[in-house]
Amino acid sequence: MQLKDFKLERYFGIHEFTAKYLLSSSDCDGYTMQDVLNTATVDELERWNKLQLGYTESEGNPLLRQAIRPFYKNADLDNILVASPGELNFVLMNTLLTANDHVIAIAPSYQSLHEVARSIGCAMSYWLPDEQTWEYEPEQLECLIQENTKLIIINFPHNPTGAYLSEAVLLRIVEIARTHGIYIFSDEMYHKLTVGELPTLPPIQDVYEKGISLWGTSKTFGLAGLRTGWLVTQDKTVLRKILAFKDYLSICNSAPSEILSIIALNHIEQFLDPNLEKIKRNIQYFQEFADAHTDYVRFIPPKAGSTAFVELHIPETSLVFSDKMVAETGIMTVPAEMFGFDGTYIRVGFGRAILPEILERFSDYLKTNYTA
Ligand SMILES: Cc1ncc(COP(=O)(O)O)c(C=O)c1O
Incomplete structure (x- = not known):
């Protein structure tokens, strides 16, 4: 690599x-820090003050996963895995992909969204927007599919163009992926930052059985210093493999960050x-x-x-x-x-x-x- x-x-x-x-x-x-603690309930503050600085659960503190769960449909705690967003992206690609796979990635994009797959040896295709409008067309995405396409990587709201989709277009992409049995990794780091006319999209995990959603506290919450992110998917096998890989990296999350993330999620x-x-x-x-x-x-x-x-x-x-x-x-x-x-x-x-x-x-x- x-x-x-x-x-x-x-x-x-x-x-x-x-x-x-x-x-x-x-x-x-x-x-x-004061902003976060000022929003906390008495119970949350007590949890913060009495926090023991030992290891925490590798999957993420169950209370944190409980706080994440209401943002997704049909998600149990074991559909959720917490780590830093970059680690989750890196490990997902390394557990899902081999050098024999073809990957389609949205472009231009945050480099890790395509570079990790490329470094594994995957053949890459890039889904580009119209430069006059920054619109992404699902038909163009479909044209990029090959026999060995294993994964489509999308990112809406999109960094850097600010592109977004209607739900109908997202569902069209899901239909395309489902027809070919392709996973979709949806980087949703800017989820809910929707001030335009288009309503907030459902997370991909809510609408696709092979969809993997990534979200975290950095952008939506203005809490990048917590380094908290999470994957949510109906595919528990994928999460189990990521968890096993994570043992070689961070093992578990920062205990104080987990408590602060719980407070933020509970008072979004x-x-x-x-x-x-x-x-x-x-x-x-x-x-x-x-x-x-x-x-x-x-x-x-x-x-x-x-x-x-x-x-x-x-x-x-x-x-x-x-x-x-x-x-x-x-x-x-x-x-x-x-x-x-x-x-x-x-x-x-x-x-x-x-x-x-x-x-x-x-x-x-x-x-x-x-x-x-
Ligand atoms: C699209 C996208 N994904 C992932 C990340 C990484 O998020 P974090 O900084 O929380 O690791 C960023 C950060 O800029 C991003 O723009």
Whole structure:
């Protein structure tokens, strides 16, 4: 297995904690420890204060899985497995796939969604959107299927484009996969971050017996520091294999993170509602910015999620642009190259309260350095 560098994470590794302004974060502002504990009931607080810092259940604290269960249909505790999102993605691919398999992955995408499968030796095909609309067509997905296609990897709400589907289109994808006996891994890290017209999609595990859903606390809840994620699927064999693999990695989760995650899940609206309002407001701000800067940017507002992929009218690559801007202004952007995508795009994130201030500086920078 030869994993290539995770470009996006390496780029964040260089700039995230030194750049003054982050224009491209996909998560919402992180809540504080106090925010979480303030929402806790008396019982939850007691559980927190009396928490013993020993090992916890490998599958995830049963109370945490109990808190996750109501978000899914027909899920028992043994349909749920908790670990960090990246670990779950990595282990799922390594237990489900071999070098003889063909995999179809949504693109552009968060690199681990395709790189792990590629590193295992799988033949890869990429399901691409229409660049004018960021729409993904199920018919194009169907054309990519081969005899040995084992897995389809999707991600809606989509990072980075903000693409989303209607339920009818999701069910069409399920029908296609079912006809060919293909698993669907659905990265639902941005689940419920839906401020557009399309209603929230059901998790794939609710609508497909070979569907595997991934969600966690990083994006929807604004609690990335907990590192909590979970897989839910009706296919318990898949989960059993992942659990056996996990014994070689984290073994179990961080006990304090599990308790804080339980509190967050039990009071989801306290975390989600302010995030939705912030994202909605910031999309409006960015729309006004884009309207006032049509010579510089082309903006397709996200249909869901917390990010958009914005085209810049610049004479250089987006990597050169991003490197220069962070050096000269302290504004960090994520260029298209971090998603292995051609074109002069940058990701813009809507989950941070500071966005309007960044946009003022971004506007000055564009007007000073680029001709309209
Ligand atoms: C689509 C997608 N999946 C998975 C992850 C990983 O989530 P986490 O940061 O909680 O490990 C991210 C993070 O940006 C993401 O955008």
